[in-house]
Amino acid sequence: MRTxxxxxxxxxxxxxxxxxxxxxxxxxxxxxxxxxxxxxxxGSLQKLGAGExxxxxxxxxxxxxxxxxxxxxxxxxxxxKDSGCKVNAKVAGTSDEMVTxxxxxxxxxxxxxxxxxxxxxxxxxxxxxxxxxxxxYADVFSGLKDKPHNTVNGxxxxxxxxxxxxxxxxxxxxxxxxxxxxxxxxxxxSPYAGKVTAYDSPIYIADAALYLMKHxxxxxxxxxxxxxxxxxxxxxxxxxxxxxxxxxxxxxxxKEVEAFxxxxxVVGTTWQVIANLAEADKAPVAAILPSEGATGWSDTWMVAxxxxxxxxxxxxxxxxVSPQVNAQVAEYFGESPANSKACxxxxxxxFCATYHASDAAYASKIWYWTTPTAQCLDGxxxxxxxxYSAWTQAWTEIKG
Amino acid sequence: MSSPSLAGWLHxxxxxxxxxxxxxxxxxxxxxxxxALGVLLVSAFWTVNAFTGDMVRQPTLDNFRTIVGExxxxxxxxxxxxxxAGVTVIDAVIALPMAFFMAKVAAPRWRRWLVIAILTxxxxxxxxxxxxxxxxxxxxxxxxxATGYSPGYGxxxxxxxxxxxxxxYMVIPVFAAFERVPDSxxxxxxxLGASDFATLRMVVAPLVFPGIAAxxxxxxxxxxxxxxxxxxxxxKTQMLGNIIYGQxxxxxxxxxxxxxxxxPLAAIIAYLxxxxxxxALENV
Numbered sequence: 001m002r003t004x005x006x007x008x009x010x011x012x013x014x015x016x017x018x019x020x021x022x023x024x025x026x027x028x029x030x031x032x033x034x035x036x037x038x039x040x041x042x043g044s045l046q047k048l049g050a051g052e053x054x055x056x057x058x059x060x061x062x063x064x065x066x067x068x069x070x071x072x073x074x075x076x077x078x079x080x081k082d083s084g085c086k087v088n089a090k091v092a093g094t095s096d097e098m099v100t101x102x103x104x105x106x107x108x109x110x111x112x113x114x115x116x117x118x119x120x121x122x123x124x125x126x127x128x129x130x131x132x133x134x135x136x137y138a139d140v141f142s143g144l145k146d147k148p149h150n151t152v153n154g155x156x157x158x159x160x161x162x163x164x165x166x167x168x169x170x171x172x173x174x175x176x177x178x179x180x181x182x183x184x185x186x187x188x189x190s191p192y193a194g195k196v197t198a199y200d201s202p203i204y205i206a207d208a209a210l211y212l213m214k215h216x217x218x219x220x221x222x223x224x225x226x227x228x229x230x231x232x233x234x235x236x237x238x239x240x241x242x243x244x245x246x247x248x249x250x251x252x253x254x255k256e257v258e259a260f261x262x263x264x265x266v267v268g269t270t271w272q273v274i275a276n277l278a279e280a281d282k283a284p285v286a287a288i289l290p291s292e293g294a295t296g297w298s299d300t301w302m303v304a305x306x307x308x309x310x311x312x313x314x315x316x317x318x319x320x321v322s323p324q325v326n327a328q329v330a331e332y333f334g335e336s337p338a339n340s341k342a343c344x345x346x347x348x349x350x351f352c353a354t355y356h357a358s359d360a361a362y363a364s365k366i367w368y369w370t371t372p373t374a375q376c377l378d379g380x381x382x383x384x385x386x387x388y389s390a391w392t393q394a395w396t397e398i399k400g
Numbered sequence: 401m402s403s404p405s406l407a408g409w410l411h412x413x414x415x416x417x418x419x420x421x422x423x424x425x426x427x428x429x430x431x432x433x434x435x436a437l438g439v440l441l442v443s444a445f446w447t448v449n450a451f452t453g454d455m456v457r458q459p460t461l462d463n464f465r466t467i468v469g470e471x472x473x474x475x476x477x478x479x480x481x482x483x484x485a486g487v488t489v490i491d492a493v494i495a496l497p498m499a500f501f502m503a504k505v506a507a508p509r510w511r512r513w514l515v516i517a518i519l520t521x522x523x524x525x526x527x528x529x530x531x532x533x534x535x536x537x538x539x540x541x542x543x544x545x546a547t548g549y550s551p552g553y554g555x556x557x558x559x560x561x562x563x564x565x566x567x568x569y570m571v572i573p574v575f576a577a578f579e580r581v582p583d584s585x586x587x588x589x590x591x592l593g594a595s596d597f598a599t600l601r602m603v604v605a606p607l608v609f610p611g612i613a614a615x616x617x618x619x620x621x622x623x624x625x626x627x628x629x630x631x632x633x634x635x636k637t638q639m640l641g642n643i644i645y646g647q648x649x650x651x652x653x654x655x656x657x658x659x660x661x662x663x664p665l666a667a668i669i670a671y672l673x674x675x676x677x678x679x680a681l682e683n684v
Contacts, residue, residue: 096651099652103453122451246636247553264540393470396638397470400638
């Protein structure tokens, strides 16, 4: 009896092994026979090969939707059918997480915000992108092209995806009067003590700096990412005071949706997509752009230096900034699209006007995430600014 | 033909026999287990380029200076040790009467069912149990509307949840220890005129103490290393595990994370040494 069972198990195992072997052989011949990608000296592709069958991307929540969150929100199925590349997405909650994930070398592309792009370029984790192979690049707003955060030494390191602002979300039934200023989460947070939430990343220090820029002009803050000693201390102190009112910090967007739904959080910083998801779950929330303006992000799709699926990565870049898809992503996430033609495809025809897609004056009021460096970003040369490692250290101290 | 001769050769060479038997597990212990810890210790002396996040492999004591110099790390270390000690004490206080009842009072046929009842929660996933407590303790949750009070998310919620999670690890060793106390000893003690309390103090307690010590090692080390329950029910509370995770994953500062992880390592070793000194580990 026992021997027979053993033989049966052995047979099953060998079948499985044989099956795996076949698969491997098949994919090997595929990649040898069809993919012929060639790269130039800087690592960018010269011409596209055949698709490798898959692409692994790191993305912000809401950027890679296959209909599982909302059946109507799906731009992956079309891409997979069209290109033959299966999309494997890893959602990251912060820019730091994206930089760390890119170091694993397991990903082909990333939707990096301005505070991650330069770090990825300096660490040689990403390579320049040959924009000639991305037909839709031509239609990207010129105001987003060749910017310091996506172009170094004249080389484009990625394709702009879109940009937007960090908003203030509140429970309409719990917070009154309706807030118009960030003071609801800073100086005026005490009525909501224990129910205030904030973004759990060192870059959030810039939100406090922006608030001080408007409310304490004597500090002389000109750029919330360029803070000298005194300015930095003031921002950190403000956040330490805020910490007393904080219930939870968030970096996982599902956790924030749940917290607002249950009423554990009633006011705090958010993204439009989170407000949309909470509203879809029938939570009485509203998200506004406060009077002080806001910090925000301008995202760039980049290609990894060690990409195992370069052709699929290029196809993905072209797809995600194509007018229709870019319109869908922008509307779902609540950001202005990067493709100028996307404005013709949004479901809400006033969308691009609402989000000031082509309004450069508006965009200048948003302080897009960027990595703080010791050399002050606002041009001051007589002082040293706090670099990102100081921000990281301070963030641990703020949380206590 | 080779195998009988190999067997014969091994029979004649007991040293080779021993080497063949032990080399594989020893290799595992040294390379995989101690090796990993060694790499951790070495990387604690490196630093990270603040901008690119690449590792700078030049030995320096900067990380340790940061840990000793920054008051936040001291505060978090004390908080974590406090939580671990608190969970251990509460678990011991709950486990003692439970284990006593199970081992000495309950009818033998009930004993098995009680042990199963204690062990059943271990079958459910850790995450499920932690999230169940998140729902239960929510400021707007069942506990709040049933009793009018909820601690909300924070340090108290963390201690409560961890106490619940690790309770079986305390009950089982204490139960085993109580079971090993012969009833005849208790009878003899009272025959010789000792009061119930004296019997408990001088006969039962020394015999049960090793069980509590064994359980406390589980509850203390599991609580000290925990960082998931605290993110679920701890609100904004940071424990050592959260800071290590944050430095490793969010800040991408593996050297500082490695230096920080030496704190719980040292705490556990100190705890084990203290337990050994009491003699509790000798007959577990």
